[in-house]
Structures are given as C-alpha cells and as structure tokens.
C-alpha cells in the first residue's frame with residue numbers, strides 16, 4: 001500500500017497552468033483515508049528549493065517506500081510565480097496573504113481584492129476542505145524555523161524537530177504557540193497567511209483542527225547556530241547562495257527536510 005502515485009488536478013493558475021495534487025492514495029476512491037498529511041511547496045514562486053524538495057520527497061514514497069501513511073503533495077502551488085521567478089502569482093497577489101483569517105485589504109504584501117480571490121489559493125482551500133488533512137506542512141524560505149501554528153500543532157513540530165540530528169537542527173529553531181486563540185502577540189499576526197488560517201481559522205466538521213507547520217528553510221544550512229534575530233540580509237544571502245549553487249544548497253538541506261517530512265507523515269493524530 002501507498003507505493004503508487006496518483007495525480008489529481010484541483011484547478012488552474014491565473015495563466016491557466018494546472019494545479020496538481022499527487023498522492024499515495026486514490027483521491028477518487030470511495031473512502032477518504034484518515035490522517036492525511038498534506039505537503040506544499042512553491043506557494044511563493046521564487047522559493048525554488050521548496051518545489052525541488054517536495055518533488056524529491058515524493059520520489060521517496062515510490063522508490064524507497066519510506067512513507068506508509070496517506071500523503072498528498074502539491075509541489076508547485078504557484079506555477080505562474082515559479083515561471084516568472086516571482087513571490088506572487090500572475091495577478092501580483094501574495095498567495096500567503098490571501099486566506100480569510102485576519103485578512104487585510106492593505107498589508108505589507110499584496111493580499112488581493114478579497115480573501116480567496118486567487119484561483120490558486122481557492123483550489124488549495126477546496127482540496128483541504130474536501131480531504132481534511134490532519135497535518136499540513138508548507139515549505140518556505142528563509143526564516144530558518146519550524147513554525148507551529150496553534151497549540152494542536154506543537155506535538156507535530158516537536159516530532160519534526162526531534163527527527164533531525166543535533167547538527168541538522170543547528171540552522172533551525174522550533175517556534176510553538178502557548179495557548180489557543182490568537183497568535184501569541186500582535187507581532188505574530190500575519191494577515192491572511194495560509195499557515196495561520198490552517199492553524200487558527202480552520203476546524204473540520206468533526207471538530208478536528210489540523211496540525212499546521214510552516215517549515216522555513218535555513219538561509220545558511222551551514223551556520224553553527226541560528227541567530228535570533230536573523231541577520232538583516234538573510235534573504236539576500238540565501239538568494240545569492242541559491243543562484244550560485246542551487247545543487248549545493250539542496251544537498252545541504254535535503255536530508256533534514258526528508259527526515260522531518262517522513263516524521264510528519266508518520267505522526268499519528
């Protein structure tokens with residue numbers, strides 16, 4: 001079981017590119033599996049490493065049969081942004097500010113004319129509401145952290161943290177939520193963010209709230225410890241590292257990311 005990959009089109013982008021979910025269960029089957037893990041890459045189109053990491057993790061499911069639980073993957077959530085090497089979609093909207101939890105018409109990043117205005121965010125939302133994944137992991141760069149939204153996500157975040165070797169943990173930190181409700185402080189509110197919608201705004205018909213992790217890749221996989229606050233040039237440093245040697249960056253972060261995603265997939269809820 002869970003050794004075949006199914007492809008399921010959930011919609012299309014502003015420019016008409018397919019939005020594809022790949023899963024190790026049949027999404028057209030009569031029984032929806034419980035405890036699905038949904039892994040998302042490329043919500044920001046210029047964060048190329050996240051797309052490659054989800055794609056190679058998908059290969060592990062088939063070739064190495066490392067994941068034996070129901071898994072759904074959207075490796076390229078913003079295909080137009082990926083082609084244009086842009087954070088935004090083709091309508092210049094940040095898909096990570098377009099959800100309806102604390103959505104604001106004006107925010108530091110363009111949030112769209114109204115919540116869920118964009119076909120990409122709309123399609124991902126509808127997939128989540130239909131399949132009710134128990135765990136959601138969305139990859140980004142480069143805040144270098146496991147960010148667990150909502151107290152129901154602490155266990156999953158801790159499991160992912162513990163899945164790494166001490167050396168692999170060095171460039172990351174684990175960030176959890178102390179109590180249910182709003183994010184812990186006003187600084188922590190991110191209007192319209194996907195992670196906060198999943199972690200705080202979403203509750204399924206049966207009462208479950210999904211465990212939500214935003215997995216922010218390190219700006220420097222070889223840093224001996226993650227500084228707090230991050231260096232002000234952390235994104236510039238990462239973009240330089242990526243444009244010079246993407247293969248080296250991927251090779252450096254991939255083992256820890258695969259360990260974390262495998263641990264997340266096997267985490268029971």
Ligand SMILES: [Zn+2]
Pocket residue numbers: 043044047139140141
């Ligand atoms: Zn991002």
